[in-house]
Amino acid sequence: MLSLKLADRTITTDLPAFIMGIVNATPDSFWSGSRGGVERAKKLIDDGAHLLDIGGESTRPDSEYIDEEEEIRRVVPVIEQIRKVSDIPISVDTRKYAVMKAAVEAGADILNDVSAMEDSPKLAELCAETKIPVILMHKRGIPSDMQKNTAYGNIFNEVNQYLASRVQFALDAGVEPDKIILDPGIGFGKDVESNFELIRRCGELCDGKYPVLMALSRKSCLGAVTGRAVEERLSATLAADILSVLHGAFMVRVHDVAETKDTLAVYNAVQNGKIS
Numbered sequence: 140m141l142s143l144k145l146a147d148r149t150i151t152t153d154l155p156a157f158i159m160g161i162v163n164a165t166p167d168s169f170w171s172g173s174r175g176g177v178e179r180a181k182k183l184i185d186d187g188a189h190l191l192d193i194g195g196e197s198t199r200p201d202s203e204y205i206d207e208e209e210e211i212r213r214v215v216p217v218i219e220q221i222r223k224v225s226d227i228p229i230s231v232d233t234r235k236y237a238v239m240k241a242a243v244e245a246g247a248d249i250l251n252d253v254s255a256m257e258d259s260p261k262l263a264e265l266c267a268e269t270k271i272p273v274i275l276m277h278k279r280g281i282p283s284d285m286q287k288n289t290a291y292g293n294i295f296n297e298v299n300q301y302l303a304s305r306v307q308f309a310l311d312a313g314v315e316p317d318k319i320i321l322d323p324g325i326g327f328g329k330d331v332e333s334n335f336e337l338i339r340r341c342g343e344l345c346d347g348k349y350p351v352l353m354a355l356s357r358k359s360c361l362g363a364v365t366g367r368a369v370e371e372r373l374s375a376t377l378a379a380d381i382l383s384v385l386h387g388a389f390m391v392r393v394h395d396v397a398e399t400k401d402t403l404a405v406y407n408a409v410q411n412g413k414i415s
Contacts, residue, residue: 143157143350143390144272144317145248145249145272146270146271150189150190150228153407153413154400154403154404154407155384155407155411156380156384156388156390156391156403157389158189158190158390158391158393158396158399158400159188159189159191159230159352159390159391159392160183160186160191160394161183161191161356161392161393161394162176162180162191162192162194162217164176164193164194164195164214164217165194165195165213177217177221177224180193180220180225180227181224181225184225184227186396186397186400187396187400188227188396189227190227190249191227191229191230192230192231192232192251192392193214193218193221193229193232193242193247194214194232194233195209195210195211195214196210196232196233196234207235207237207238210233210238211238214231214233214238214241214242215241215242218242219245219246221246222245222246228248228249229242229247229248230247230248230249230250230251230274231251232252233251234252234253234254234258235259236261236262236265239259240265243265243269247271248271249271249272249274250262250265250271250272250273251273251276251322252273252274252276253324255277256273256275256305256308257305260308263308263309263312263313263314264312266309266312266314266318267312267313268313270315270318272318272319272320273309273314273318273320274320274321274352275305275306275319275320275321276321276322276327277298277302277322277323277324277327278327278328279327279328289328289329289330290330291329294337295336295340295343298323298324298337299343299344299345302321302323302345303345306319306321306349316349320349320350320351321344321345321351322351322352322353322354323337323344323351323353325337325338325353325354325360326359331360331363334358338353338355338382338386339386341353341387342386342387342388347387350389350390351389351390352388352390352391352392353388353390353391353392354391354392355376355379355392356376356380356391356394357373357376361375361376361379362375376393376394377399377402380393380399381402384406
C-alpha cells in the first residue's frame with residue numbers, strides 16, 4: 140500500500156501508483172480536453188482520481204506566463220467549487236507565492252511547482268509553515284524558449300543534481316522530508332531521447348529517497364514515437380505511464396483517469412497478485 144502524508148491527513152492506495160487528474164483552468168493548455176472547472180473535476184473524481192491538479196497558467200512549449208492576479212482569478216474559484224462537493228486532495232500547479240497562498244486558504248493541499256521554488260523562494264516557507272507537500276520539477280528555461288536548448292552532457296546526472304539541490308533548499312527552509320516529491324520534468328527543455336532516459340531511470344532520482352511523480356500524459360515525445368496527434372495519444376500515454384511505474388514512479392499525472400486506473404489495476408493483478 141502506498142501512502143502520502145498531507146498537512147491534515149494521510150491518503151493511501153492499493154494501486155501501484157497514485158493517480159493525479161489534470162484540471163486546467165486555462166484557455167491555452169496544450170490539449171483542450173484537459174480544460175474545465177468543477178464539472179471536469181467531478182468527472183475525474185468519479186473516474187477514480189486520488190488527487191486533482193489545478194493549473195491556471197499554461198506551461199506548454201511557447202506559452203507565455205500570466206500575472207498572479209489573473210492566475211488567482213482562474214484557480215481559486217475552481218478550488219472553492221470543488222470543496223463544496225468533495226474533500227479530494229487538491230494540488231495547485233503554480234510558481235507564485237501569492238497564488239499558492241490564496242489556494243491554500245481556499246482548500247488546496249499540495250504545491251506543484253515547475254520552477255522547484257526558484258521563481259518564488261518564499262514558497263518554501265509557506266510549505267514549511269502549512270506542512271503541505273511540494274512537488275519539485277526540473278526544467279530548463281521558460282516555456283517560450285525551453286525547447287531551444289535541449290542538449291545535455293548527461294541528462295540523468297544533470298537533472299538529478301538539480302533536483303538534489305532543490306531538495307536541500309526545501310529542507311533548509313523547514314519542509315519535512317516526507318513532504319517532498321520529485322518530477323524530472325518530461326518535455327521541459329529536453330529532447331525525445333532524454334525524456335525516455337528519464338522514464339527509464341525515474342526511480343533512481345536522488346537515490347530513491349523521495350517519491351517521484353511522472354507527468355507523461357499525451358506529451359509530444361509520445362507523438363514523436365507514434366506519429367499521432369495529441370488527441371490520439373491515449374494508448375501511448377498508458378504504455379508510458381505503466382513503464383514509469385515499473386521503473387519506480389509513485390504518482391502519475393494524467394488527463395484520462397478511468398483508463399489509467401484500469402491499466403494500474405491490471406498491473407496490480409499481474410505483478411502483485413492483487414485483484415480488487
